[in-house]
Amino acid sequence: KQEVTQIPAALSVPEGENLVLNCSFTDSAIYNLQWFRQDPGKGLTSLLLIQSSQREQTSGRLNASLDKSSGRSTLYIAASQPGDSATYLCAVGDTSGTYKYIFGTGTRLKVLA
Amino acid sequence: ETGVTQSPTHLIKTRGQQVTLRCSSQSGHNTVSWYQQALGQGPQFIFQYYREEENGRGNFPPRFSGLQFPNYSSELNVNALELDDSALYLCASGAPGYEQYFGPGTRLTVT
Numbered sequence: 001k002q003e004v005t006q007i008p009a010a011l012s013v014p015e016g017e018n019l020v021l022n023c024s025f026t027d028s029a030i031y032n033l034q035w036f037r038q039d040p041g042k043g044l045t046s047l048l049l050i051q052s053s054q055r056e057q058t059s060g061r062l063n064a065s066l067d068k069s070s071g072r073s074t075l076y077i078a079a080s081q082p083g084d085s086a087t088y089l090c091a092v093g094d095t096s097g098t099y100k101y102i103f104g105t106g107t108r109l110k111v112l113a
Numbered sequence: 114e115t116g117v118t119q120s121p122t123h124l125i126k127t128r129g130q131q132v133t134l135r136c137s138s139q140s141g142h143n144t145v146s147w148y149q150q151a152l153g154q155g156p157q158f159i160f161q162y163y164r165e166e167e168n169g170r171g172n173f174p175p176r177f178s179g180l181q182f183p184n185y186s187s188e189l190n191v192n193a194l195e196l197d198d199s200a201l202y203l204c205a206s207g208a209p210g211y212e213q214y215f216g217p218g219t220r221l222t223v224t
Contacts, residue, residue: 004155031209031210032210032211032212034212034213036215041201041220042217042218043201043203043215043216043217043218044156044203044215044218046115046212046214046215049212089155089156091155091156091213093210097169098161098168098169098170099161099169099209099210100146100158100161100169100171101146101148101156101158101205101213102158103148103155103156103157104155105153105154105155106155
């Protein structure tokens with residue numbers, strides 16, 4: 001059974017710092033991995049999607065990497081800003097049975113001005 | 114904007130009542146999935162519909178049911194509401210194996 005873990009659960013950094021969020025999964029047989037941002041009480045905003053055949057994706061200050069063999073993905077945020085404060089969720093596209101996402105519990109990020 | 118809409122935005126119900134949540138998927142997306150997100154948790158898969166038939170279910174009881182219509186809209190119905198059903202309910206559309214597009218969610222509070 002696929003399990004997704006995100007570490008740390010919460011993170012507080014000063015503005016301008018580069019940071020890395022971690023996501024690990026137990027079964028390397030995945031379709032893809034998607035990173036989301038969630039503001040308090042709101043829905044999910046897609047940040048980056050990495051297909052299983054890819055190693056990384058970049059969008060602006062964000063870079064996500066995928067290492068299927070070790071069951072790990074990282075989301076790198078460069079030059080963090082207070083507007084980056086949110087919860088970041090990773091979701092793994094599960095291949096067992098119905099295609100669905102298995103989510104981690106998220107990393108709650110606070111960027112201090 | 115993902116092109117996926119949900120209604121209502123917020124809902125308050127009493128324990129034992131029934132509720133219907135609605136989702137309108139992107140045109141052309143014939144697969145819709147529903148997720149439940151309890152406070153402080155990641156979303157949990159409820160079920161998926163493909164071409165108007167249930168195509169898979171997570172660990173949720175039968176009182177959670179759904180419908181999908183030919184016009185890319187769908188419903189999530191929950192009977193005999195319990196306090197633990199209080200959560201954000203998200204629908205997502207997208208072809209299996211590809212990017213999933215999530216709606217803004219419906220916040221359900223059961224008192």
